[in-house]
Amino acid sequence: MIEAVSKLFAKEDKIEDLISVFKEMVEPTKKEKGYILYEMYQDKDNPSVLIVLEQWESKEDFDAHCSSEHFYRIVPQMLACMDKESEVNICHRVA
């Protein structure tokens, strides 16, 4: 199982847009092979910081997700709402 933790930085005036566009990713992602979890969280003190938590059964499943039709269609729209590059950590559980 892998965990992807992505910290996204929204433009101040595009926070709600980024959340809405992300929501378009959820349904098609849930249908993908190896999908376990795909959620977005917003920092209470800094609403422009949005954290996406993903869990996939394997790195191959995650890579397939990152090459999916909806990924290529929707992620560019998410990028347009962002202020700077996201921080992405691909992790495995240790405790």
Add this chain to the structure above:
Amino acid sequence: MIEAVSKLFAKEDKIEDLISVFKEMVEPTKKEKGYILYEMYQDKDNPSVLIVLEQWESKEDFDAHCSSEHFYRIVPQMLACMDKESEVNICHRVA
């Protein structure tokens, strides 16, 4: 429900120590009121980056955790294994 996402930066020679000390936190934390999830993940490409994911039923439960006996006893030992300040995001789910 709140989600705490903490990105820890271990000293290169203290990575395994930080993981071991964190593991001492897990059992007492699981017994606390409002505990939902308390896990540590390691970045596959950068093993000194460790991400702690926590879920608590309320902010009050999370705050009580941060004032618990085991928190005061163990967290300083974790801090001693760290290279720089952690990034902590206290979040709520938006998608």
